[in-house]
Amino acid sequence: MYERIGFVILHYNAIKETIDCVNSIINNIDTDDYFIIVVDNKSPNNTGEDLKKRYAKNKKVKVILNKSNLGFAGGNNIGYQYAVEELLCSFVCILNNDTLIIQNDFLGTIKQEYQRSKFGVMGPMIILKKGEINNLYYSLPDLEFFKKEKKIMEKEYFIARFHLRIPNALFKMIKNVFCKIVRIKRVSRFHNYFTTAGLNNRHEDVILHGCCLIFSPLYIGAYKEAFNAKTFLYKEEELLYLRCRQKSLKTVYNPNLVIRHLEDASTNSVLESNNAKRVRWAKNQIDSLQVVIEEMENERL
Structure with a gap:
């Protein structure tokens, strides 16, 4: 029970980062029951087609080509819905394409936290490009x-x-x-609203960073979309927190889950x-x- 995890990676132009992100999952994930959904947000450099050809024979990777750029929320919602409705994933992890999974107990850590708190959405400690830890957004x-x-x-x-x-x-x-x-x-x-204190401690009911979000069975049961679809870009984290608050779902920051974030590759590619x-x-x-x-x-x- 609660075994299958789907990873959603929104792609836009920056193909090397997307491939590196996919490889980091394949090389480190601690289960065979996983799928990766790459959603191309109508990249003008046609790298979505390149990714579709690259992973055509890989049964673990599905590449979806959007007909238009739906923005962050809309693009990720496409992947979330595919993971939930078509692949029947219990957990959905939405990752920026410029992030890397760097531990080999990723799902194990998620399951352990879910057993403890029955969270709605979970976020990891985020190690930035220069090695510093991303600030904690602790109060809305x-x-x-x-x-x-x-x-x-x-x-x-x-x-x-x-x-x-x-x-x-x-x-x-x-x-x-x-x-x-x-x-x-x-x-x-x-x-x-932000702090650099307590980054090595677990926190509940905080605003989680959008570069890596794990949606639980409770959240999936409450919402058919990962994000509020009214936005194109920005403020997804605040709106996600409001969604969780409205349904009394916990948000949990757990520093035992760690990723690297290379920061804004897709935005900088424009x-x-x-x-x-x-x-x-x-x-x-x-x-x-x-x-x-x-x-x-x-x-x-």
């Missing part, structure tokens, strides 16, 4: 925070859209110098100017923040 901001954040992103969008980054950077530099002169300590607006990337980033942030705001307002009703 309130509704007013996200409303303010949306206004900040709208300003960022305006600055990028109308090529005002240089004068804005000069203004920020002057402001920073002024703060140093009058000894005003500047603090990140996120400082109350050939755009820095300003165009900034415009796209800000617009997607605004759209996703609006979804978060709506979900939190609905919770209040």
